[in-house]
Amino acid sequence: MKFELPERRKRVHEMTIPIRWGDMDPMGHVNNTLYFRYLEIIRLEWLRALGLTLHSDAQGPLIINAFCTFHRQVEHPGELLARMYVSDPGRSSFESWCTLERTDAPGVITTSGGATMVWTDYAAQKSLPMPDWFRRHVE
Template identity: 60%
Template sequence: MKIDLPERKKLVHEMRFPVRWGDMDAMGHVNNTVYFRYLETARIDWMVAMGCRPDPDGQGPVIAHAFCNFYHQLEYPADVLLRMYVSDPGRTTFETWGTMERQSQPGVICAAGGATTIWVDFRQSKAVPLPDWMRALVE
């Protein structure tokens, strides 16, 4: 299955992780909500690696919209490769994208999702322009 990501996307992060037994639901596959947790973990790992630690007294990312499309089931045991991309910086926003595949089946995308990320001043609870350093990372 071909996954269409924006042509402007930029690969910024890769992570590998095992599917945990507790990630599965009663149907024997990874629960749909867990894929969002995988995407969240990749976003946070990337941000921390870039020196942007979550700070409730400062500024940082808030997710305004998230989605995930499911193509092939993931189930325990499996190791997953998640690739994260960024694109489309706006005044206060940028897009993140992620693809997930089993390491044992390279190139076969099991799920793909993303999120619109808004840069927020947490104390003021309002969107603010992307800092220049973040804009440089996502352009």
């Protein structure tokens, strides 16, 4: 299965994530639910690097849709290189994308995924236009 990122995208964050022994399931590979955790880790690290703190009385991005495609099995031990991209900013929403590849097999994407995110007032549970300072990071 070939994965293609959107042509108009911006890489916003990159990091390595260890593959832990406890991430594996009885089939001997990383359990499919853990990939969403890996995508969450890089997404939250990117937001933290921007200075965002996610509190229930604040504003920030909220996921409204998420997906993950498994291209190759991943087993312990090792590390994953996670790369996050953003695209298609709207009034309050944008798309986020992520690729995962083993650090010992550069260029071979094992997993791809992403999420549609909406800038939200968490307490009011309503979408808001993205603030200009944040929009600069996703355009």
